[in-house]
Amino acid sequence: MIRPVILTGVRANNDIHIGNYFGAILPIVDMAKKHADEYDINLFIPDLHSFTTPIDHSQLYGSIMNNARVYAAAGLPLDDESIYLYRQSYVSAHSELTVILNNFVGFGEMERMTQFKDKSRKASRALTQGDAAEGTDGPARDRVSVGLFDYPVLMAADILLYNSTYVPVGDDQTQHLEITRDIAERMNRKFGNLFVVPKPVSEQHQFFGNEQGLRIKDLINPAKKMSKSDESGKGVIFLNDEPQAAYKKVMSATTDSLARINYDKENQPGIANLLEILALVRQDAGLDITLADIVDEFSGRERYGDFKKIVASEVADFLSRFQSRLAKIDDVAILAKLASSEAAMNIIANETLRRVQIAVGLRKDEDEA
Numbered sequence: 001m002i003r004p005v006i007l008t009g010v011r012a013n014n015d016i017h018i019g020n021y022f023g024a025i026l027p028i029v030d031m032a033k034k035h036a037d038e039y040d041i042n043l044f045i046p047d048l049h050s051f052t053t054p055i056d057h058s059q060l061y062g063s064i065m066n067n068a069r070v071y072a073a074a075g076l077p078l079d080d081e082s083i084y085l086y087r088q089s090y091v092s093a094h095s096e097l098t099v100i101l102n103n104f105v106g107f108g109e110m111e112r113m114t115q116f117k118d119k120s121r122k123a124s125r126a127l128t129q130g131d132a133a134e135g136t137d138g139p140a141r142d143r144v145s146v147g148l149f150d151y152p153v154l155m156a157a158d159i160l161l162y163n164s165t166y167v168p169v170g171d172d173q174t175q176h177l178e179i180t181r182d183i184a185e186r187m188n189r190k191f192g193n194l195f196v197v198p199k200p201v202s203e204q205h206q207f208f209g210n211e212q213g214l215r216i217k218d219l220i221n222p223a224k225k226m227s228k229s230d231e232s233g234k235g236v237i238f239l240n241d242e243p244q245a246a247y248k249k250v251m252s253a254t255t256d257s258l259a260r261i262n263y264d265k266e267n268q269p270g271i272a273n274l275l276e277i278l279a280l281v282r283q284d285a286g287l288d289i290t291l292a293d294i295v296d297e298f299s300g301r302e303r304y305g306d307f308k309k310i311v312a313s314e315v316a317d318f319l320s321r322f323q324s325r326l327a328k329i330d331d332v333a334i335l336a337k338l339a340s341s342e343a344a345m346n347i348i349a350n351e352t353l354r355r356v357q358i359a360v361g362l363r364k365d366e367d368e369a
């Protein structure tokens with residue numbers, strides 16, 4: 001029997017921080033464990049998407065492998081045969097389908113993608129260091145890559161190749177999911193039923209329980225989310241930070257002058273953020289605890305310094321634990337998992353590609369010949 005497919009990916013990077021970990025990687029691993037009985041879980045590393053924004057290519061291969069290890073250290077059961085872990089570029093149908101789909105998507109549609117607008121603006125600003133970069137043409141714009149522009153079409157190929165039904169993504173990616181649905185419906189109308197159309201965003205949220213709201217904030221500037229693109233890195237806790245360095249970062253976290261702990265995101269965003277982080281690291285330590293329990297425990301206390309020491313040392317403990325889990329991950333097992341998943345995925349993806357090639361007239365359907 002063909003099982004329905006849940007598919008998702010997180011872009012490979014070397015600087016995974018606790019926001020990425022608790023906000024994306026861990027929920028994906030939990031989701032995979034929860035649904036693997038009924039669904040095939042396609043978890044992939046979108047390595048071809050990695051260089052749509054500038055990266056250090058000499059580090060890419062290492063980052064890809066590191067991402068796979070992080071999943072394992074986060075508890076992904078590598079021996080579960082319903083869970084596939086694979087690299088996008090090891091299944092060449094992703095690239096081939098993208099080239100075909102490109103011809104069924106409009107330039108204007110792609111130009112309206114907000115991620116493209118944001119990232120191309122940032123890229124052109126970086127290239128000209130601020131001046132004259134706001135415009136939509138000129139030399140800086142010339143260097144915004146076509147890869148960035150085409151990002152959503154590659155993402156559509158990632159999804160459609162495997163007949164995916166559910167695709168958990170963060171809010172910033174929902175527009176890409178919608179365009180994937182548009183492309184699939186458009187091609188289905190033109191060529192008959194070629195693709196499984198993934199569920200609309202509202203049904204995705206229903207299915208996954210809309211748990212995508214978690215946003216860990218920057219420790220120094222709790223008005224913005226923790227992000228690897230922060231220049232100083234002082235407000236960001238990376239998974240590979242020395243535990244002692246992370247301890248210091250927490251101790252330097254911005255709080256407020258109210259001198260009384262409350263979970264009030266509006267008026268006390270720094271304190272609220274530390275309460276959330278503490279709940280997450282305690283959960284990682286195996287405690288059956290919620291944010292509400294933490295809020296109960298600390299509400300009304302007046303000594304921020306003491307509270308920070310608790311958070312700092314539990315964050316440091318979390319990093320020590322995580323880093324020792326990561327060090328124990330066996331690369332041979334990772335490579336074996338990747339190889340077996342990629343072999344299985346190539347078969348499925350090539351079937352879809354073949355169907356599309358026949359539909360668009362590139363191949364002949366031998367059954368009909």
Ligand code: ADP
Pocket residue numbers: 010011018019020021022023024170171214215216217225226227228229
């Ligand atoms: P970054 O901002 O560090 O570049 P990305 O945009 O590459 O992170 O996001 C990768 C994944 O991590 C996404 O699923 C995103 O929703 C999640 N994520 C990123 N930052 C945070 C954060 N501060 N809190 C929770 N989740 C986050």
Ligand code: TRP
Pocket residue numbers: 007008009010011046049154155158159167168169173
């Ligand atoms: N764009 C996603 C991100 O930035 C990664 C991604 C690429 C993806 N292709 C996908 C996610 C297909 C889900 C489905 O995190």
